[in-house]
Amino acid sequence: LPPDRRVGFAIVGLGHLAVQQILPGFGSSRKAKPVALVSGRADKARVIASQYGIKPEAVYDYESFDRIAQNPDVKVVYIVLPNAMHKEFVIRAAKAGKHVLCEKPMATSSSDCREMIDACDKAGVKLMIAYRCQYEPHHRYLMDSVRKKDFGEMRLVRAVNGQDVGAIDQWRLRKALSGGGSLPDVGIYCLNAARYITGEEPVEVFAQISTPPNDPRFKEVEESVSFQLRFPSGVLAELSCSYGVHRAQTLEVHTAEAHYLMEHAFPYKGQRLQISHKIGKSDADVVPNIEQQDQFALEMDHFATCVMENRVPRTPGEEGLQDQMLVEAIYQSARTGQAVKL
Ligand code: NDP
Structure with a gap:
């Protein structure tokens, strides 16, 4: 679409993800454009605004944010703040009459998720959670192939996502801002994938947590979680x-007649899907030719389309609420040592 017909986005919180992925992602977008910034650091915001051709008067801070209601260029507000701040800014964006795209995890409690959904419903605006992998072509191929039963019934899904979380001085390690450790931050990709691959909702969860007792980074949040x-x-x-491993990022599906292996499943790029399947009495290894695309552009274009065509996004607030309820059940299981029926 030409610039004047694209959907205008305001980006709230100019941290790593916003600056290194989302703003550059507009370059690959076909339907979205950045038109406003919201930041606690006026100097930084001013520089970034000039880089992206955003008007100086469309730069807000967290106090003046509500004035965005008077900016008709802004149709969508994209919340890229620490997890515990999502709720406040989703609700304020809705009250300003703007559609809202909110980063994952949606919030830090299921009651907050419900309040966010209600606020958007009441304001008559759309709410989408930024589950970028659900828009990524390798994930979509895998989802379609197993759901069509290309190689028989699905039996097992396996996924691991983790990295070294890094230095101690960050909001991810403060429970009040993050809501938890590796589970809501990176484990949520595995959880969400198991749901979109199967197209089902789990009926039972069991989980174990392991956190090194002497690592000062993990005084408030967990390091590693294994859940079924x-x-x-x-x-x-x-x-x-886990927050204590070197690049764990694999997604696998085992069906009656195939093993789907996706390497680099959860990073911003580099997905590779291999399917080893039965053919007669032997096996074939296939690497389908799937185009790499900017996941942030795909996700923003999806929401822009929903706004223009008045459609419900593929990953609405309810999708974030469901994951949050499962996160809570996973913590409960780990705490009690018992499986939790849902
Ligand atoms: P950063 O810490 O890099 O950035 C967060 C930004 O939020 C800060 O730069 C700051 O922006 C603003 N902020 C406002 N108040 C605070 C505060 N009290 N403490 C810290 N920052 C504050 O985080 P990320 O960019 O890595 O993560 C932001 C969100 O995006 C999270 O919800 C995270 O889960 C999600 N995320 C999603 C990913 C994905 O692939 N979909 C990947 C990475 C993160 P300013 O200086 O402009 O005020």
Whole structure:
């Protein structure tokens, strides 16, 4: 679309993700454009605004944010703040009459998620959670292939997502801002993937947590989580996440006649899907030719389309609420040592 017909986005919170991925992602977008910034650091925001051709008067701070209601260029507000701040700014954006795209995890409690959904409903605005992998072509290929039963019934899903969280001085390690450790931050990709691959909702979860007692980084939040989900069809998912490993990022699906292996499944790029499947009495290894695309551009274009065509996004607030309820069940299971029925 030409610039004057694109949907205008305001980016709230100019941290790593916003500056290094989302703003550059507009370059690959077809339907979205950045038109406003919201930041606590006026100097930084001014520089970034000039880089992206954003008007100086469309730069807000957290106090003046509500004035965005009077900016008709802004149709969507994209919340890229620490997790515990999502709720306040989603609700304020809705009250300003703007559609809202909110980063994952949606919030830090299921009651907050419900308040956010209600606020957007009441204001008559759309709410989408930024589950970028659900818009990524390798994930969509995998989802379609297993759901069509290209190689028989699905039995097992396995996924691991993790990284070294890094230095101690960051909001991710402060429970009041993050809501938890590796589970809501990176484990949520595995959890969400198990749900969109199966197209089902789990009926039982079991989880274990391990956190090194002497690492001062993990005084408030957990390091590693291993969790299992049982789905109504009988599919089992074995999922794990950690803040103390070197690049764990694999997604696998085992069906009656195939093994789907996606390497680099959860990073911003580099996905590779291999399918080893039965063919007669032997096996074939196939690497489908799937185009790499900017995940942030795809996700923003999806929401822009929903706004222009008045459609419900593929990953609405309810999708974030469901993951948050499962995160809470996973913590409960780890705490009690018991499986939790849902
Ligand atoms: P950063 O810490 O890099 O950035 C967060 C920004 O929020 C800060 O730069 C700051 O922006 C603003 N902010 C306002 N108040 C605070 C505060 N009290 N403490 C810290 N920052 C504050 O975080 P990320 O960019 O890595 O993460 C932001 C969100 O995006 C999180 O919800 C995270 O889960 C999600 N995320 C999603 C990813 C994905 O792939 N979808 C990947 C990475 C993160 P300013 O200086 O402009 O005020």
